[in-house]
Amino acid sequence: MSTHVIEAKGLTKRYGAVPVVDGIDLAVEEGEVLGLLGPNGAGKTTTILMLLGLTETSGGTVRVLDKDPAREPLAVKRDVGYLPDSVGFYDNLSGRENLRYTARLGGLTTAEADRKIDTALARVRLSDVADRRVATYSHGMRRRLGLAELLMRDSRIAVLDEPTSGLDPQSTSELLDLIRSFAKDGITVLVSSHLLDIVQSICSRVALFNKGRIGFVGTVEELAGKVGDGAFHIEVTAENIDVPETAKRIDGVSDIRPAGKDTWRITAARDIRAELAKRLVERGGSLTNIDARHVSLGEAYNLFFKEARHEA
Amino acid sequence: MKREGSPLKGVMTIALKEAADHMTSARMHLIMLLVLLTAADAVYAAIDQIKATTSEDPFLFLKLFTVARQPLPSFASFMGFLLPLVAIALGFDGVNGEYGRRTMSRILAQPIYRDAVLFGKFLGGMLVIGIALLTLWLLMFGLGILLLGLPPSGGDMARSLAYLAATLVYTGVWLALALAFSTLIRAPATSALAALSVWLIFSIFWSMISPFVASALSPVDPYDPVSIVHAYETGLAVARISPATLYGEVATMLLDPSSRSVGPLFMSQMQGALVGAPLPTLQSILIVWPQISGLFAGMMLLFTGAYFVFQRQEVRA
The missing domain is CATH 3.40.50.300 (P-loop containing nucleotide triphosphate hydrolases)
Known part of the structure; x- marks a missing residue:
């Protein structure tokens, strides 16, 4: 049973x-x-x-x-x-x-x-x-x-x-x-x-x-x-600070891209949110948002079928 | 391994719902109105005719069914012609209509077997036809009593009841045909047209086609008199493929007590017979028993065909 x-x-x-x-x-x-x-x-x-x-x-x-x-x-x-x-x-x-x-x-x-x-x-x-x-x-x-x-x-x-x-x-x-x-x-x-x-x-x-x-x-x-690259995608918004400059010193960050006004999208090998926030605030930046961007099911789904097609 | 539960579970629920739907549908009202008007007309004409010509006839009431006044046909031939139309109107969208309304998959997901759906539809249609025929029969008797001023005799009753039962079977053939088309053909309009074509062929054209077919199958040899009998019998056999022919023979035999045979009779066979003397009711029924069985078999065959297709049909279009 x-x-x-x-x-x-x-x-x-x-x-x-x-x-x-x-x-x-x-x-x-x-x-x-x-x-x-x-x-x-x-x-x-x-x-x-x-x-x-x-x-x-x-x-x-x-x-x-x-x-x-x-x-x-x-x-x-x-x-x-x-x-x-x-x-x-x-x-x-x-x-x-x-x-x-x-x-x-x-x-x-x-x-x-x-x-x-x-x-x-x-x-x-x-x-x-x-x-x-x-x-x-x-x-x-x-x-x-x-x-x-x-x-x-x-x-x-x-x-x-x-x-x-x-x-x-x-x-x-x-x-x-x-x-x-x-x-x-x-x-x-x-x-x-x-x-x-x-x-x-x-x-x-x-x-x-x-x-x-x-x-x-x-x-x-x-x-x-399963379908992601195993990386974390973080979205951060902060004013009065050079975010890329700060972020690239953190161990594990592989990619930083602008994503709108004062907003950057960071790819890292691990969850660096706490560390990044601490450093940004220490350097006098005003942090307004930090967010681990979820891979939505839609993206996962598209990624999945892309992979499935590649395998085929 | 056997299936669990009864395949007939839910049949009565479906049959009663179908019957209720038919009873309230505008389609049924229109066609019954047509039948009632023609029937009333035929009976009225027959009564006029009977009043004008009658001598003493022990089966006066039965004349209501068979006597015709030109140019109107008799009640019995009207029924043979119109009842298929009633049956087709009831059955042509029985199965494909459920697919069209998208109710089929929902109904089949209820705890019933598929068998019940088709059985229920057929039974529901037969129930409505039965009620309609009984009403018609009672109306005829009522009219007869009122206008002829005579009560029907026991023989009249027995024969006309047998005729009623045979009529139900005849209409059942057409209902089974319409249901079979509604199972085979997905578009209701197409299945209606298909059923109507078969009806037209058998009710109107078959009597014109069958002599040609018969003369091709067994040609008459002018030097061999027996070949004429053979040709006649072949013609009869071909004509009897049509349920309308079978029904016509049944009607004649049951409603006219003095008729002796539905096929050719030799003078020698008539020796000693009192021409015009009525046969006992049971004897008349015995003579057309093959016809009645034939109609019944046709109904079963068509229904089984529909059943076979329906059981294997995909739920999705």
């Missing part, structure tokens, strides 16, 4: 001779938020469909909550909620009726379903419009209705495929807040996206997909460490 709620080994999907997913290994721990990140066509959605048993695998094994989705699909689907890419609802029914339908398919009794639907709708803030036809809903409201469905079904794992694509910034941040609250409730969340900032802001770990393979699994920091 493993602590992993999802475990895939050598998972493969071929269409004809073309591998869309090419032998990926993935383990998802209970309660984590894992981001599946990669460009369009990298095999993210296909992987998700195989995890849910909605597409047959061409090779490899999948265990979801210790069950085989191809053999025990009902048990797997009972515990795993799926919000598809650009989710659709029946436009002629109201939001509440749409949820009632899926509740009945899930085998809930009417009273139980109504109670859960009310709670779920309140949580995604759709209670006011619950009885309006879905045709009148915006994109963001549809996605939230999709999340309400997962809540209503008490899913243990929520699989969200491109949950924020096509949403305005306001709806995006609302949706991300909701997804964060899922994780707080102990729901394991799998989010696929090609938008890096989104994954970075909610995920505890990321898996990078490229051409049907997973290139990297780990935290964002690990990713930055």
Whole structure:
């Protein structure tokens, strides 16, 4: 018995001779938020469909909550909620009726379903419009209705495929807040996206997909460490002092470049922030800002795929 | 290893939702209005005709279904022509519509099997057709009682109920066809056109095409009288590929108690028969049992085809 709620080994999907997913290994721990990140066509959605048993695998094994989705699909689907890419609802029914339908398919009794639907709708803030036809809903409201469905079904794992694509910034941040609250409730969340900032802001770990393979699994920091040059990038702003002159005397500094008015970008082999600040102040400079610039996931991602291309 | 759980879980939920959707859709309202108007028209004309010509007939009520006054066709032929249209209207976007609305992957992610979706759609359509046909049947009887001033006899009831059941199967064939097209073809407009083409060919053109096909398959030899019988039988066999032909034969046999056969009869076979005397209901049903089985088989075959394709279909377009 493993602590992993999802475990895939050598998972493969071929269409004809073309591998869309090419032998990926993935383990998802209970309660984590894992981001599946990669460009369009990298095999993210296909992987998700195989995890849910909605597409047959061409090779490899999948265990979801210790069950085989191809053999025990009902048990797997009972515990795993799926919000598809650009989710659709029946436009002629109201939001509440749409949820009632899926509740009945899930085998809930009417009273139980109504109670859960009310709670779920309140949580995604759709209670006011619950009885309006879905045709009148915006994109963001549809996605939230999709999340309400997962809540209503008490899913243990929520699989969200491109949950924020096509949403305005306001709806995006609302949706991300909701997804964060899922994780707080102990729901394991799998989010696929090609938008890096989104994954970075909610995920505890990321898996990078490229051409049907997973290139990297780990935290964002690990990713930055792996693809970076191992150097620290420091941004410093100070007035009334010659910063390059001071900085180049510090051991380990390899590069100093101007980056705007009174601002320099320094590359060093180690964290020299404390030392640099001390020296700048000692020499009478007025230090206004010193910052270890994070390698954003985006940069790490670009670096990663650049490296992957070079290797290829 | 066997799959766990029942493939039929959720079928009734889906069927009832489909039925509710059909019942409230403008499409269904329009087509039922068309059917009701033509049916009322045909029955009204038949009643006029019956009043003008009737002598004593033990199955007066059944005449409502079959008597036609030129230029209108009879109720039964109207049904043979229009019911496929109802079935196609119900089924042509059954599966591809779910893909189009992007609801398919969400529904399949519910704890049900794929089987339930297609079964449910078919059952939902049949439920609506059944309700519509029953309503039509009751309306006809009501009109008949009101305008003829006669209650229907037990024989009338038995025969017309058998006819109702056969009509349901016939409409089922077309529903299965429409669902099969909606599974095979991704664009609803294309699948509707495909189903309508098949309907046009079988309802209108088949009776024109089949003699040519038959004469090519078994040509008549002027020096061999038996070849004429063969040619006739081949023609019949080709014509019976069309469900409309089968349904026409079933309707004739069930609604006209005095008809004896759907194929050629020799004088020797008629020896001792009381011409015009009605057959017992069960005997009439027995004569068209092959036709009814044929319709049923066609329905099953089309549904199985759709089922086979659907089970293997990728969730993503």
